[in-house]
Amino acid sequence: xxxxxxxxxxxxxxxxxxxxxxxxxxxxxxxxxxxxxxxxxxxxxxxxxxxxxxxxxxxxxxxxxxxxxxxxxxxxxxxxxxxxxxxxxxxxxxxxxxxxxxxxxx
Amino acid sequence: xxxxxxxxxxxxxxxxxxxxxxxxxxxxxxxxxxxxxxxxxxxxxxxxxxxxxxxxxxxxxxxxxxxxxxxxxxxxxxxxxxxxxxxxxxxxxxxxxxxxxxxxxxxxxxxxxxxxxxxxxxxxxxxxxxxxxxxxxxxxxxxxxxxxxx
Amino acid sequence: xxxxxxxxxxxxxxxxxxxxxxxxxxxxxxxxxxxxxxxxxxxxxxxxxxxxxxxxxxxxxxxxxxxxxxxxxxxxxxxxxxxxxxxxxxxxxxxxxxxxxxxxxxxxxxxxxxxxxxxxxxxxxxxxxxxxxxxxxxxxxxxxxxxxxxxxxxxxxxxxxxxxxxxxxxxxxxxxxxxxxxxxxxxxxxxxxxxxxxxxxxxxxxxxxxxxxxxxxxxxxxxxxxxxxxxxxxxxxxxxxxxxxxxxxxxxxxxxxxxxxxxxxxxxxxxxxxxxxxxxxxxxxxxxxxx
Numbered sequence: 001x002x003x004x005x006x007x008x009x010x011x012x013x014x015x016x017x018x019x020x021x022x023x024x025x026x027x028x029x030x031x032x033x034x035x036x037x038x039x040x041x042x043x044x045x046x047x048x049x050x051x052x053x054x055x056x057x058x059x060x061x062x063x064x065x066x067x068x069x070x071x072x073x074x075x076x077x078x079x080x081x082x083x084x085x086x087x088x089x090x091x092x093x094x095x096x097x098x099x100x101x102x103x104x105x106x
Numbered sequence: 107x108x109x110x111x112x113x114x115x116x117x118x119x120x121x122x123x124x125x126x127x128x129x130x131x132x133x134x135x136x137x138x139x140x141x142x143x144x145x146x147x148x149x150x151x152x153x154x155x156x157x158x159x160x161x162x163x164x165x166x167x168x169x170x171x172x173x174x175x176x177x178x179x180x181x182x183x184x185x186x187x188x189x190x191x192x193x194x195x196x197x198x199x200x201x202x203x204x205x206x207x208x209x210x211x212x213x214x215x216x217x218x219x220x221x222x223x224x225x226x227x228x229x230x231x232x233x234x235x236x237x238x239x240x241x242x243x244x245x246x247x248x249x250x251x252x253x254x255x256x
Numbered sequence: 257x258x259x260x261x262x263x264x265x266x267x268x269x270x271x272x273x274x275x276x277x278x279x280x281x282x283x284x285x286x287x288x289x290x291x292x293x294x295x296x297x298x299x300x301x302x303x304x305x306x307x308x309x310x311x312x313x314x315x316x317x318x319x320x321x322x323x324x325x326x327x328x329x330x331x332x333x334x335x336x337x338x339x340x341x342x343x344x345x346x347x348x349x350x351x352x353x354x355x356x357x358x359x360x361x362x363x364x365x366x367x368x369x370x371x372x373x374x375x376x377x378x379x380x381x382x383x384x385x386x387x388x389x390x391x392x393x394x395x396x397x398x399x400x401x402x403x404x405x406x407x408x409x410x411x412x413x414x415x416x417x418x419x420x421x422x423x424x425x426x427x428x429x430x431x432x433x434x435x436x437x438x439x440x441x442x443x444x445x446x447x448x449x450x451x452x453x454x455x456x457x458x459x460x461x462x463x464x465x466x467x468x469x470x471x472x473x474x475x476x477x478x479x480x481x482x483x484x485x486x487x488x489x490x491x492x493x494x495x496x497x498x499x500x501x502x503x504x505x506x507x508x509x510x511x512x513x514x515x516x517x518x519x520x521x522x523x524x525x526x527x528x529x530x531x532x533x534x535x536x537x538x539x540x541x542x543x544x545x546x547x
Contacts, residue, residue, distance in 0.1 A: 017151055017153070017260065023268070088233070088240050099153050112441070113441070190282065199270035
């Protein structure tokens with residue numbers, strides 16, 4: 001599965017456009033790590049646990065998007081974009097969406 | 107006695123949120139699937155460049171938006187989930203519904219204006235929290251293309 | 257290049273798991289953990305607080321103003337009789353070193369009495385006016401002194417602080433939502449059960465002292481039955497009583513517990529009641545006690 005935010009993959013040609021696919025996930029960290037982050041708010045610096053949370057969430061969202069693409073017979077997702085929304089304090093949604101395509105060698 | 111009433115009220119709201127909420131959600135999904143089948147010939151892509159064509163095209167912005175609210179049951183479960191960590195299953199289904207609905211409304215907008223192709227589709231979502239219950243607004247916008255008659 | 261929109265498979269972005277299962281284990285788990293934490297902290301605080309020597313408690317409350325001291329002749333006489341009764345009963349209990357029981361009398365029609373930090377007890381005129389015998393009054397007095405002897409005010413303070421700390425953490429995370437309110441309620445209900453156990457302990461001590469002083473527990477049974485009839489008179493007779501929502505055990509249960517205790521210890525459940533001392537009896541006439 002080729003995933004890219006490019007419009008065109010060099011050396012490949014789009015044989016068929018199959019539509020929009022999306023992957024999203026809404027996650028939270030458990031209270032222990034959250035408390036630690038609140039303490040960090042006093043001294044500042046990188047909130048490692050939240051960085052980890054967002055990285056995991058983004059990976060999960062991309063994986064779901066690829067799963068949707070696979071389910072419609074695509075072998076690539078192009079023009080991928082990300083969108084993040086905070087739903088409530090402590091809950092963030094990561095959305096990854098793109099165009100599912102069937103790529104062939106150019 | 108007062109505490110008993112409070113607990114009773116809480117359980118009633120929870121049951122109402124769950125019962126009615128699930129029914130409404132199922133109905134919404136059924137409506138979404140039906141309309142997706144009906145609008146299957148209005149094509150939408152996130153590609154930036156339209157497919158090469160020799161004909162002149164009319165291009166205009168189309169968009170679809172929706173605001174969906176969480177229910178009492180989902181909010182309660184999300185509160186607990188915030189302590190434990192992990193996936194908010196309730197909110198995930200809420201957002202999926204909102205996104206699919208927004209995309210459908212975008213397609214409906216395009217169809218109403220005579221287009222069958224929308225390119226460069228983008229999604230934006232915002233959280234609107236009134237009181238304790240979060241609501242999500244999702245906007246899908248893109249450029250609709252209509253080939254000019256020869 | 258062909259263009260089409262194919263519909264992706266369902267269930268990738270929104271899981272198919274039944275929401276009630278998730279709710280059941282989340283809610284059940286959260287309540288179980290919270291109750292366990294409250295119980296553990298309460299037992300710990302309860303065990304620890306009375307071990308603190310009484311003089312620290314006395315120093316803590318040293319700054320608080322003394323309870324109401326009546327200014328008129330009648331009020332002072334009534335208070336003196338209450339204090340004498342308290343001293344007589346306290347002599348039968350093992351009080352912590354340095355604890356002296358002081359009695360206050362407040363001129364309000366509320367039927368209540370309480371014991372608090374520093375060896376202070378406070379009685380309301382309404383309570384004294386409502387009781388028919390010295391036996392019944394002595395039961396209330398012995399009950400409050402038992403709270404002091406067992407260091408319940410200190411234990412309750414320790415419990416409250418420990419649980420308050422846990423709740424502030426929980427509410428910081430789940431607080432704004434309905435989940436926070438629900439978890440707070442769960443913690444409060446768990447604390448109430450500790451309160452009720454303390455009340456039962458104080459009741460048992462009071463029965464022991466009253467039996468020793470008067471030879472029978474008739475006064476105690478009178479007292480609980482008076483509470484029950486007051487409750488019915490307030491119009492709450494018909495409503496079902498739920499013990500786990502209350503700070504004290506149900507009055508019927510307290511009366512029954514008194515009878516059971518008497519039977520178990522071979523003490524008569526009835527006997528001649530001693531009348532109230534004169535100045536206290538005068539309070540029943542509705543004469544006001546000046547602050």
